[in-house]
Amino acid sequence: MNDENLRKIQAITEAALLAAGKPMSLEQLRELFTEDERPARQVMEHVLTLLDRACEGRGFELKKVASGYRLQVREEYAPWVARLFEEKPPRYSxxxxxxxxxxxxxxxxxxxxxxxxxxxxxxxxxxxxxxxxxxxxxxxxxxxxxxxxxxxxxxxxxxxxxxxxxxxxxxxxxxxxxxxxxxxxxxxxxxxxxxxGSTDDDEQGPGQPEPDTDTESNQTLH
CATH class of the missing domain: 1.10.10.10 (Winged helix-like DNA-binding domain superfamily/Winged helix DNA-binding domain)
Structure with missing residues (x-):
């Protein structure tokens, strides 16, 4: 596969990950292409490596998580990005x-x-x-x-x-x-x-929370 085709697949992959808003697996990315143009797994893996390298020095990164790959803000820039969102982060008991x-x-x-x-x-x-x-x-x-x-x-x-x-x-x-x-x-x-930029509500949700009887338990894992 020539460089031009690789660049096209990389651009399509980047666009899909930006639009998806959730992780996409390697197979899901391959399914974006018609059968006659679908890249082999090895090619798709190589494209993801190229995309990862292309993110170097930028404000976002390609991250592999359990469900697949996603583009996300780099952790060091999170404090600035968080100012875009007025909602308070949820508190967990x-x-x-x-x-x-x-x-x-x-x-x-x-x-x-x-x-x-x-x-x-x-x-x-x-x-x-x-x-x-x-x-x-x-x-x-x-x-x-x-x-x-x-x-x-x-x-x-x-x-x-x-x-x-x-x-x-x-x-x-x-x-x-x-x-x-x-x-x-x-x-x-x-x-x-x-x-x-999560906007999740507090763990208890909109309803009335049950009384939390877990007060000062100080157990350890054995």
């Missing part, structure tokens, strides 16, 4: 962050197992919020009386936190305290909000 941390590191895990580790009841509002945001999903049911649902994180969770896989998370041995994990997750949330 310590209870939600700790619950999300346990699901992330102990998946698949049931609600009762989360409660055993944290030592407090997990609010139904928290579980509903995580499901509605598509950060977690039910991946099966534990083979015990009552067959409780088992929760795990999703591709959307990885995309939101700028990760291509769970292997990019810090090892559990390095972040054993739930509060520490929660703070790290919240830091990533704030950074990602600045990247994308």
């Amino acid at each position: 310590r209870a939600l962050l700790e619950t999300l941390a346990l699901i992330t590191y102990r998946q698949p895990i049931t609600r009762s197992e989360i409660e055993d580790i944290r030592g407090v009841t997990v609010s139904s509002n928290i579980v509903r919020t995580l499901l509605e945001r598509e950060w977690v999903r039910v991946v099966g049911h534990r083979d015990v009386p009552g067959r409780p649902a088992m929760y795990a994180t999703t591709r959307q969770f990885l995309d939101y936190f700028n990760l291509s896989g769970l292997d990019q998370l810090p090892p559990l041995s390095e972040v054993r305290d739930l509060e520490e994990i929660g703070r790290e997750i919240e830091k990533n949330i704030q950074a990602e909000i600045q990247f994308e």
Whole structure:
């Protein structure tokens, strides 16, 4: 394939990623082309490498996340870009962050197992919020009386936190305290909000929140 064709495919790929507003997989990018002009996987991978290089020194970058590739603002420019958006970033309770941390590191895990580790009841509002945001999903049911649902994180969770896989998370041995994990997750949330100009509402949504009985639990992961 000659350089002119490569440049055309690169321009089409860049335009598609800018217009999509979400990650696109390599196969989704290839599907943009008709069958007779569709680039081979190796060519598409090479084009993405060229696009990545073309972003060097610019305010945005090509980032590979779990669902594919996307163009996003570079982290160092996020403070300026964030000023475009008047909405305040959402605030997440310590209870939600700790619950999300346990699901992330102990998946698949049931609600009762989360409660055993944290030592407090997990609010139904928290579980509903995580499901509605598509950060977690039910991946099966534990083979015990009552067959409780088992929760795990999703591709959307990885995309939101700028990760291509769970292997990019810090090892559990390095972040054993739930509060520490929660703070790290919240830091990533704030950074990602600045990247994308998120306008999400507070975790509780427009309705009346349930009382948060998770007060001063200070458990650690074992």
